[in-house]
Amino acid sequence: MGIQEHAAVEVAGFFQSLSIIKDGFASYTYLSIFESSSGLHLHSLISSLFLFAGVSEAGRLVALIAGSGSSVLLYIFIKDWFSTKTGILAGSLVWIHPLFIRFSSRWYPESLGILMTLAVMHAVIKDIDEEGRRYYFLAICLLSLAITNHLWEASIALPAAVAYYQAKKIRRSATIIGTTIVVIIIVELIKSYQPSVTSHFQTRSVFYHPEVLLTPNWVFHWAWGGNLFPTDIFSASIIWTIPVAITLIILLTIWGWKNQDDRAVTIIAWFISGLLVMILLPVGWRGHVYYAWGLLVPSALAAAIIITEFLSSKLKVHQTQAVALAILLLSSGIAGSTLYPENPAHIYDDGPLSSEKVTQAGHELRKLPNKDTARIAFRGQLKNDTGRMRIIQSRILMHARINIEAITPAQSEKIIIDEQDICDYKVYISDDDLIVSNC
Known part of the structure; x- marks a missing residue:
């Protein structure tokens, strides 16, 4: 079984943007289809502006702009922090991971998160290197804005605080942590x-x-069938994301110790911040490859440092540009082979419960009279085969034409965890079926 496409993420992003156009900030009082409760969806807010202007692929356009901007900003940042050669390599190497290509071509929020967190680090390092407070205030503003995207961008506070601490700017380090909280x-x-x-x-x-x-399993992202070297590039890249990151951390540690370079500590902290999501939500990492978003930039940076360190005396700037061009050409080939999945995803799939069964259950519920959401109960197998709570309840209610916007948080929790003692109708969830009946 290969890695499936997360089509639901794009559906969620589209309807989040649509709800913002329709209801403005009132849209934050209800959940649109597939919407997660993570952050305030800055990506969807920006996408809504393009969607309102008539751009149907608004979220993908924002993702592409953010991905391209991340590559350019990474070059500018690392050129100043290290060298032109390192900057050229880092800006091109980030494209070699198929996940970054996917982030930059889908209605996903991750490429914007990468751009925002990269901008935070750039502002922090500029503030350390230059006099004045403008970059300090810029870093605070960018950090605050980044957290509103998907919340997990808050992890960038770790390397930012470490960088300030190493520069003996303890108050600013504490301010970064305080602002994040x-x-x-x-x-x-x-x-x-x-x-x-x-x-x-x-x-x-x-x-x-x-x-x-x-x-x-956690380290190698549950390599399917024990195969660490699958034939499709995308699956292989995900399986080896954490092992490669750990290898780069070790090499970076050796480089930093050998050269007594404190910048290595900041980059290692950046790696750790990228691993935080997968560490704090290890079971979620199994089915959500986008959890690895925070490792892409530090991996590209560390690889660029190691390459230029070993080839610094042999690699000239124009030769580095040629290498970068070769990397980008290779990335375009990878993009061509990984942009579209071999097996199209089922948007509603939750184990054996397919979109067709979810839709049918909703239609059956729609035909029943006097439906009160507070008196509809979900019974049976409320957890799927990975131990996670199923998330099909709200989708069934949507197909039943029940106004889920009117469901209060308290009612929602009861629907999900099956605490409704009194009910008129029930939806029984078995291992492979959905049964609608009277209570």
């Missing part, structure tokens, strides 16, 4: 007006599944 609280308060689909914390977090981190 405050903005997270504000985002969570705004999110509290939305009903919750499922508790990812309970079903995926390390606090409930710490043993996962100690298995080869």
Whole structure:
């Protein structure tokens, strides 16, 4: 079984943008189809401007702009922080990972998250190297804005704080941490007006599944059938993302120790921040390859440093440009072979429960009289084969033409975790079927 396309992410992004156009900030009081409760969806907010202007592929356009901008900004940043050669290589190497190509061509928020967090680090390093406060305030503003995208951009606070701490700017390091905490609280308060689909914390977090981190499955992203070298490039790249990152961390540590270069510590902290999502939600990492978004930039940077370190005396700037061009050509070939999945994804799939069965259950529920959401119960196998709560309840209600915008957070939790003692109708979820009946 290969890695499936997350078509639901694009569906979610489109309807988030559409709801913003329709209801403005009132859209933050309900969940649109497939919408996650992570962050305030800055990507969807920006995409809504293009969608309103008539660009149907608005989110993909924003993703492409953000991905291209990340590559250019990485070159500018690393050229100043290290050297022109390192900057050229880093800016081109980031495209070699199929995941970055996918982020930059889908209605996904990750490429914007990469751009925003990269901009935070650029502003922090510029602030350390130059006098004045303008880059300091810019870093604070960019950090606050980045967190509103998908919330996990807050992880960039770790390398930013480490960089300030190493520069003996303790107060600014503390301010970075304090700002991150405050903005997270504000985002969570705004999110509290939305009903919750499922508790990812309970079903995926390390606090409930710490043993996962100690298995080869987590490191090699559950290599299918024990095959560490699958024939398709995309699956292979995901399987080797963490092992390559760990290898680069080791090489970077050796380089930093050998040259007594404190920049290595900041980049290692950047790696750790990229690993945080996969560490805190290890079970979620199994089915969500986009959790690796935070490793792409530090991996490209570390690889560029190591290459230029070993070839610094032999590689001239014009030769580096030629190497970068070769990398980009290789990336375009990778893009051609990985841009579209061999097996199209089923948007509604949750194990054996296909979109057809979800749709049929909703239509059956729609035919029943006097439907009150508070009196519809979901019973049976509420967890799928990975131990995660199923997330099909809201989709069934949508197909039943039930106004889910009117569902309160308290009602939503009852629907999801089956605490409704009194009901008129029930949807029984079995291993491979959905049965609608009277209670």
